[in-house]
Amino acid sequence: xxxxxxxxxxxxxxxxxxxxxxxxxxxxxxxxxxxxxxxxxxxxxxxxxxxxxxxxxxxxxxxxxxxxxxxxxxxxxxxxxxxxxxxxxxxxxxxxxxxxxxxxxxxxxxxxxxxxxxxxxxxxxxxxxxxxxxxxxxxxxxxxxxxxxxxxxxxxxxxxxxxxxxxxxxxxxxxxxxxxxxxxxxxxxxxxxxxxxxxxxxxxxxxxxxxxxxxxxxxxxxxxxx
Numbered sequence: 733x734x735x736x737x738x739x740x741x742x743x744x745x746x747x748x749x750x751x752x753x754x755x756x757x758x759x760x761x762x763x764x765x766x767x768x769x770x771x772x773x774x775x776x777x778x779x780x781x782x783x784x785x786x787x788x789x790x791x792x793x794x795x796x797x798x799x800x801x802x803x804x805x806x807x808x809x810x811x812x813x814x815x816x817x818x819x820x821x822x823x824x825x826x827x828x829x830x831x832x833x834x835x836x837x838x839x840x841x842x843x844x845x846x847x848x849x850x851x852x853x854x855x856x857x858x859x860x861x862x863x864x865x866x867x868x869x870x871x872x873x874x875x876x877x878x879x880x881x882x883x884x885x886x887x888x889x890x891x892x893x894x895x896x897x898x899x900x901x902x903x904x905x906x907x908x909x910x911x912x913x914x915x916x917x918x919x920x921x922x923x924x925x926x927x928x929x930x931x932x933x934x935x936x937x938x939x940x941x942x943x944x945x946x947x948x949x950x951x952x953x954x955x956x957x958x
Contacts, residue, residue: 736781745790752777753797762800766930769801779809788820795823796933799830807831822950826926826934838940839926846880846946847919849873855914866892866937869914869921870948877946881918884949887937894925894935922948 736748756774757767769775775798782794791813798806810828814821829839851872856865867888874883928934939948 737784742787742790745785746793749778749781749790749793749797752781757801767800769798769803775803779806783809783813783816786817788817791817792823792933795827799827799928799933800930802830804831807833822936822938823933825938826928829926829928829934838938840941842919842922842939842941842946843880843944846941847917847922849876849881849918851876851916851918851921853914853916855912863892863894865914866894866921866925869916873918873921873948880944881946881948884947887948887950890936890950892925892935892937894937918946922946 736745739745739748752774756769756771756778758770760768762768778794778798782791782798785791785794795810807828810824813824825838828836851869853865853869853872856868870883870887870892873881874888877883922939925937926934926939936950937948938950939946941947
């Protein structure tokens with residue numbers, strides 16, 4: 733802990749964080765969907781560093797390790813971090829999806845009639861970044877919302893960093909590929925954009941549903957929950 737607090741070396745801090753994590757899991761690495769974090773003191777050490785660390789990338793590294801085995805006792809600390817560091821908390825907001833929160837303000841249940849809306853997206857060249865493909869999809873979703881969907885305008889020009897490639901992800905029954913277009917659903921695109929699991933912290937795109945309407949937004953609009 734003292735080394736992490738005193739050193740200015742990024743690599744040294746990362747090393748300390750991972751050493752504490754190894755102590756926490758009793759040096760038993762997991763490559764599946766579950767991890768067993770057993771050491772309470774190690775947990776507290778990581779949470780203390782999370783509240784103190786001003787560098788976002790280091791905070792994200794700590795969060796990533798914590799959500800591999802989410803403890804409900806993490807939530808008050810996470811909320812405090814949101815208050816202390818008001819900007820660049822996209823990954824922390826995503827991480828809350830791994831916890832049991834009653835009536836969450838974001839990532840609440842997507843109405844089936846919205847999720848099932850079919851969209852046809854122009855399939856961009858393989859040489860085009862697949863992150864740009866999501867912008868194309870968001871533009872179609874915004875245009876086809878019929879008053880049920882609102883896409884934050886800044887998302888059309890923002891740098892989107894989704895964890896899953898829309899073009900090649902073909903395991904869902906909601907997705908099929910035609911020659912020059914991608915035919916999918918609003919629900920499938922939202923799912924891919926906001927996936928948070930054992931290995932993934934999601935993207936900088938968030939959503940919430942209010943009065944039956946879907947809102948897609950970025951970390952720039954965190955006042956309402958995004």
